[in-house]
Amino acid sequence: MKVLIIEDEKELQRTIQESLQKEMYVIEVANTYKDALHKISSFDYDCILLDIMLPDGNGIDLLKEIKEIERSDSVIIVSAKDSIDDKVSGLELGADDYLTKPFHLSELHARIKSVLRRKNQNGNNSIKINNLELFPDEFTVLVNGKEMEMNNKEFALLQYLVINKNRLLTKAAIAENIWGDYMDEVDSYDFVYSQVKNLRKKLKQYQADLEIKSIYGMGYKLTTEGE
Template sequence: MKVLVIEDEKELREVITQSLEKECYIVEQASTFKEGINKLAGYDYDCILLDIMLPDGSGIDLLRELKSMNKEDSVIIISAKDSIDDKVLGLELGADDYLTKPFHLSELLARIKSVLRRKNQQGFQSLKWNNIEIFVDERSVLVDSHAMVLNNKEFELLYYFVVNANRLVTKSSIAEQIWGDNMDEADSYDFVYSQVKNLRKKLKNHQADVNIQSVYGMGYKLTNE
């Protein structure tokens, strides 16, 4: 899962990033309104942590811009302003949650998990596809109730395919989702092919009722066929 932290306070931004990376999230950062809008325009995120007070603009205006793009990224506002009016406005504009600074990192992580459960799992603790069950918080997978061991990238890849089942996902979108900013260092998408190949092999060995179709020149699609 990929998270964008838009926060101008460097120390807090780094602490949040390190905490989320320990939980195996892919984390990207922005410290200004301009950096934030560039990230939002160019990429998709599972969750955005958004500070209201940025040095060159308002996080509320960033939220308005995000919604005007018709994007579905979940948003948690993190702000030192404990104002009812700000909370109400943020939620009315489409934010999923509002957390006032200072906060415990454990609470922030719990809020993120809750938002992602509502968004991708309809509130359930697990995500199911045929005989596959994905437990996101525990980062574990069962096939016909038997454990299937995946590395971090394989887990993220399977999760991304299931969330986007029956939809074409391009190689570039997979790279952005699973590798984040690091994908810019790659000169090809061979690493995507390699991870998909490994995941397919493990799914087949565990008799998972799933098919990851290759769409020539474009990407992949997870189907029942």
């Protein structure tokens, strides 16, 4: 899962980033309104943590722009301003939640998981497709009730494919969603092919009724067998 932290307080930004990375989220950060708008316009995120007070603009105005360009990213407003007007404005504009500083990191984790469950899992704790069941909060995958052994990147790849079942996902989209800002350091998407190849082997090994199809020259699509 990919999260964008929009926060100009460097120490808080670092603390949140390190905490969420321990939870296996892919993290990107923005310190300003301008940088945040560029990232949101260019990339997809599962969740955006949005501070209201930014050095070059207001987070509420940024939220308006997010909605105007019809992005579906979940947004949690994180602000030191405990203002009813800001809360109402943010929620009316389409924010999924509002968290007032200071807060415990455990509460932030719970809020993120909650909005992601609502967005991707219809409020459930797991996602089921045929004989496979994926538990995002526990980083666990069961096939016919048996746990499937996999590393963090394989789990992230499978989760991204499952959430986007039957949708064509380009290699660029897969790489950017799972590796985030580190994509700036690579010259090709060959590593995506390697990860998909390894995941296919494991799905076959555990007899999952799913198939990762290659769409020549474009990317991959997760389907149930026979589709």
